[in-house]
Amino acid sequence: MPAPNNRFAFFNGAFVPIEQATVSVMTNTLNYGTGCFEGIRGYWVPEEEQLLVFQLQAHMERLHRSARILFMQLPYTVDELCTIALELLRREGFREDVYIRPLVYKRDPAIAVQMNGLNDAFTMFALGFGQYLAGSAVKACVSSWRRIDDNIIPSRAKACGAYINSALAKTEALLNGYDEAIVLGGDGQVSEASAANLFIVRGGALITPPLTSDVLEGITRQVVAQLARDQLGLSVVERPIDRTELYVADEAFFCGTGAELKPIIEIDRRMIGSGQIGPISSALVQLYADTVRGRISEYRGWCTPVYV
16 A cells, blocks of 8 residues: 555656546556566665665666667656656655656557557656565465566566566465465576566575576666675676576575565475575675665665755
8 A cells, every 4th residue: 555655656747646647447558568667665764864765777777678678668868767756755755665666658548459659658656665575584486387488578678567477476376375486487497586586595606597597687686796796705606597406505585676685495395405594695685785775885876865
């Protein structure tokens, strides 16, 4: 549910009361999923009385890439999108962690299964947001649903319609008593979670599926890899991961804007490592938390202050 101070949206080129930011039931994107979006977090830092938006520009750059893949035209530059996001947050006056959702969509009331020849629109809203995955660690399963591949719906575009694949996998996991799903690609090798990237730890190295395993080009994935190299001196390897390699990993964790960094202690009823949060995962959780809240000067540039 929206937070009580979720009062505004950027809609049709202006900031309007949230209840006025509505579309017709005939809107093409509502009927066919012909849109793309981003998810961006902002973190309230009470000691600074400041709200810091993490990797704002990187997210807006990815939104532009998604739109390009999907034959969509964004009417705003990356810098303009960043400015809109910051102004929206200032109008809301958030003093809590937030989630920002920019959305590009086909606005025409058209029964037309196509991307071309339809008008595009842009909107953005924000709301207070806590943990996406509850608890300090999670239990996961390998889903019976396979990951869509790049020649079906491109994973590097955050396409609205693609997330029915994620929803099916996540729903199956929840109904079977797990917290999250791990999906395999068409080749039977590990891809990612329903809405997060995946790392395992073996022999002191971080291992993650390559981008060619139909994973989202995760911004948090890149951040975690850099933190692991810079701060912990770890090697980070991108290579295919077999399903059974999950079971023999020393540690495993999910990462993403929504998920943040969440250790996995069990997969398919098998304990990962000792069944407790491992030392590398624990260190990265703390490093990530400090980074997004601007506490590590080396990475402060990744954080954009809202209140100036």
